[in-house]
Amino acid sequence: MSSLQPVRGTHDLLPDDSRRHRAVEEAAFAVARRYGFGEIITPIFEFTEVFSRTLGDTSDVVTKEMYSFQDRGGESITLRPEGTAGVARAFISGGLTQNLPLKLFYRGPMFRYERPQKGRQRQFHQIGVELLGVEGPQADIEVIAMGLDVLDALGLKDRVRLELNSLGDAESRATYRQALVAYLSARKDRLSPDSLERLERNPLRVLDSKDEGDKAVVAEAPLLGDYLNEPSRAFFQAVQEGLTAVGVPFILNPKLVRGLDYYSHTAFEFTTTALGAQGTVLAGGRYDGLIGQMGGPATCGIGWAAGVERLSLLLGEVPDPTRPLAVIPMGEAAATEALKLCMRLRRAGFAVEMGYSGNLKKRLARANKMGARAALILGEDELARAVVAVRDLDSGEQQDVALSTLENALGCYR
RNA sequence: GCGGGUGUAGCUCAGUUGGUUAGAGCGCCAGGUUGUGGUCCUGGAUGUCGUCGGUUCGAAUCCGAUCACUCGCCCCA
Numbered sequence: 001m002s003s004l005q006p007v008r009g010t011h012d013l014l015p016d017d018s019r020r021h022r023a024v025e026e027a028a029f030a031v032a033r034r035y036g037f038g039e040i041i042t043p044i045f046e047f048t049e050v051f052s053r054t055l056g057d058t059s060d061v062v063t064k065e066m067y068s069f070q071d072r073g074g075e076s077i078t079l080r081p082e083g084t085a086g087v088a089r090a091f092i093s094g095g096l097t098q099n100l101p102l103k104l105f106y107r108g109p110m111f112r113y114e115r116p117q118k119g120r121q122r123q124f125h126q127i128g129v130e131l132l133g134v135e136g137p138q139a140d141i142e143v144i145a146m147g148l149d150v151l152d153a154l155g156l157k158d159r160v161r162l163e164l165n166s167l168g169d170a171e172s173r174a175t176y177r178q179a180l181v182a183y184l185s186a187r188k189d190r191l192s193p194d195s196l197e198r199l200e201r202n203p204l205r206v207l208d209s210k211d212e213g214d215k216a217v218v219a220e221a222p223l224l225g226d227y228l229n230e231p232s233r234a235f236f237q238a239v240q241e242g243l244t245a246v247g248v249p250f251i252l253n254p255k256l257v258r259g260l261d262y263y264s265h266t267a268f269e270f271t272t273t274a275l276g277a278q279g280t281v282l283a284g285g286r287y288d289g290l291i292g293q294m295g296g297p298a299t300c301g302i303g304w305a306a307g308v309e310r311l312s313l314l315l316g317e318v319p320d321p322t323r324p325l326a327v328i329p330m331g332e333a334a335a336t337e338a339l340k341l342c343m344r345l346r347r348a349g350f351a352v353e354m355g356y357s358g359n360l361k362k363r364l365a366r367a368n369k370m371g372a373r374a375a376l377i378l379g380e381d382e383l384a385r386a387v388v389a390v391r392d393l394d395s396g397e398q399q400d401v402a403l404s405t406l407e408n409a410l411g412c413y414r
Numbered sequence: 415g416c417g418g419g420u421g422u423a424g425c426u427c428a429g430u431u432g433g434u435u436a437g438a439g440c441g442c443c444a445g446g447u448u449g450u451g452g453u454c455c456u457g458g459a460u461g462u463c464g465u466c467g468g469u470u471c472g473a474a475u476c477c478g479a480u481c482a483c484u485c486g487c488c489c490c491a
Binding site for chain 1: 487490
């Protein structure tokens with residue numbers, strides 16, 4: 001409450017950070033546009049039920065991570081912990097149900113009350129896509145391939161791997177869940193306390209427990225793949241063949257499950273080993289039940305979300321692409337003329353910085369440090385001759401250019 | 415929510431068994447004869463030693479609490 005510190009788990013993005021942040025967003029959106037996706041911007045808060053009804057009453061996100069509050073009208077409002085529920089709500093309330101198939105891209109802040117770690121914050125940012133209304137496996141293939149294209153555009157293709165699994169349709173999942181619960185219940189004495197809890201709330205989660213004892217039990221457990229009914233099995237098969245056909249490598253991970261209730265069929269995660277415990281960098285799946293569950297017309301969907309901060313951590317430095325011209329006035333008389341020159345050039349489309357203080361040496365040094373391409377030196381001498389000394393800071397070449405023809409002469413710096 | 419680690423100048427870090435004016439490198443600022451950068455040389459500024467409290471003649475150094483960061487668990491992007 002006090003002090004000038006930011007709230008725990010939140011961060012300022014200073015220019016060097018925000019440049020990296022925007023580079024991730026823009027690269028992703030550029031790829032998404034090539035796939036025919038348009039951007040949707042939904043509110044960052046919704047009525048609490050939008051999340052509690054869709055994410056499931058047992059998920060951690062709903063039970064302990066939501067930023068909820070009552071507004072002045074007494075409504076329970078929640079800062080969005082993820083993007084899909086809001087997009088689904090907009091789809092239903094915005095009358096988009098007539099526009100299928102629908103391809104949507106989104107980006108923006110998400111909020112979860114968690115213990116911060118590297119790659120995990122309380123306010124973080126996601127980019128994501130949703131493809132609504134395409135039932136066939138080609139939707140899954142395209143959406144996953146697009147995820148890989150985004151990572152490739154960021155130069156991260158070789159640092160991630162794609163893990164793939166199928167949760168099957170509702171019927172397959174229910175059958176498997178029953179078999180798994182029976183198997184685990186018979187071995188309760190060998191399960192960790194965490195997994196006993198999972199057994200009650202979300203038994204599939206036991207599959208990816210990191211506890212050694214649990215792993216031993218899970219190693220013998222029935223496999224989801226063996227419980228897929230014929231349509232589910234064929235669907236998964238088609239997704240795999242399609243990915244192979246378009247050159248997207250993957251590894252099957254039968255223990256890959258989802259925390260959120262609305263997923264079915266395809267589940268996938270692009271992971272890296274470079275971020276410690278937060279290795280998942282882009283993840284998603286098919287959610288055929290979601291829209292119907294929210295009260296809309298039965299509509300299938302598939303999508304993914306990626307953490308911008310996690311991607312940024314992998315990205316390293318992103319250079320500033322803008323290299324300005326530096327106008328350097330020398331002497332009182334030149335100050336006003338230099339300012340006029342700055343404005344004239346900016347209005348002509350150049351990026352221009354003014355060198356304010358110090359002797360010429362200092363001003364050139366500063367111009368150099370800000371990455372300026374050229375310095376425009378304007379002193380009394382130049383003023384008298386109606387020229388400006390243009391010094392190329394990369395080559396060191398310098399020549400006088402008539403003020404009247406400056407825009408033309410500077411064309412190569414535009 | 416649970417367990418471990420860390421917290422000293424803008425940044426990266428030193429700081430001996432508690433002892434008196436708290437250091438380095440980088441960065442920043444200013445100079446190296448009046449208007450020429452990216453190299454070099456010289457000089458300079460900057461710290462509530464995270465915060466609060468305790469032990470002590472004396473604490474950046476020991477103890478406690480608190481905050482933040484960090485690693486793992488939980489969960490997830």
